[in-house]
Amino acid sequence: DEDMGNSEIGHNAIGCGRVFEQGASLVKNAIENGNLFDGVIWQELIDNVNTHHSRLHFIGLLSNGNVHSHIDHLEALLAEAKKQGVKKACAHILLDGRDVPPTSALEYVNRLENFLAALKDDSDIDFAIASGGGRMKITMDRYQANWQLVELGWKTHVLGEGRTFESASEAIGILRQENPKVIDQDLPPFVIARNKNPLGPITENDSVIFFNFRGDRAIEMSVAFENEDFDKFSRGPRLNVKYAGMMQYDGDALIPKKYLVDPPGIDRTMGEYLVKAGIKQLAISETQKFGHVTYFFNGNRSGKFDESMENYIEIPSDIVPYEERPWMKAAEITDKVIEAIQGGDYQFIRLNYANGDMVGHTGVPDAVEIAVETVDLCLARLLDAVKEANGVLIVTADHGNSDDMFQRDKKSGEVVFDEQTGNPKPKTAHSLNPVPVYIFNPTGTVKMKLSDNNDLGISSLAATCLKLLGFEPPQDYTPSIIDLN
Structure with missing residues (x-):
């Protein structure tokens, strides 16, 4: 399988015990069968710009990484917009370099610029790239870690404020000349x-689509567009625009209110099961992964199933580049978890160390080594606490990243070297490697053996945890990786 795993799908699978059709395939199918374009929201957005002779805007991540978005989806939306009479459209692009090679932006920008040029088969069509920037510099913040990124995105996409260039390809070329070491995700706006x-600021009576299908990094910009009561930054004059997301990014908070494709329907998660069974739970991580051990783990559900049975702790992440503080908040998370284990109030604790993923995405091997060593030290402390409490610890990952830090030849698997520097080319994307799972049962609290079933994966962990806690997993959960003796 050439599709990388990602944190959203991984935590869905771990927490829900099953594999669900996710955003990427849901959107692909809705485009191919035409349901997206037959939908009420799409028609409302198109009718709005055709009635007012205004612009249709697309904001989102430009790559084929298929983690947050896919360039195929954007091109399909643009082509259909033209087919339905739209004369003016703008793409506001976030450069990836994270789910795809770190300096591959021009591959996608050139493709999109050529695609847009091909759509202009007559003089009254004006489709163009209007703004952009690296995904870690503008717009795509998550979990309210740094609203300044969203504010900068708003100024860039909506107000058309910032450094100007004649084209996106020119912008990338000049910005790279000025800082040869910069990778796509960190390119300035x-x-x-x-x-x-400015070619395409967002103005009165325009329509706007955020074309990412994954929600965590699309929620804050959606809030900025939709909320009347908004105090995170000054948006300028309130615009009357029609806004929609590719999907609904938060079903409980109804963000956004309008969306093009229905999200997956996920029910009967492990967290809900344990609450009903009277098991008190703790979920903890730092800001960058807090939503994963709560929202995604609970099947894209905000909030708790039962306030009296669940405690969610968020350790605020540092607002600095991860390679500068690769230890992140692992020690603070570990302190809290050990305190919780020793306190004895919780029968089930879930935590996420963000280091391996967030530092892995920087492509800086020295920082990644420190990140992994940090997690090693913290796990050693947890092992002692679990042993003292006669507990069981499961250690796993939702996908790979720090396990493979260099680009590889697709045929030979050999590391690819930069011809100019002679150094290995850094890899900032997730790996395709299988993830490990370890079960630490130091005092023999549970008598068990590994299952003979070979067709298992991270969705097996929900059934595994339920068995370890003495419960029978639901029949439609992916089978456990252990059998009890």
């Missing part, structure tokens, strides 16, 4: 100008 004016 840019605005495309025509006759010295």
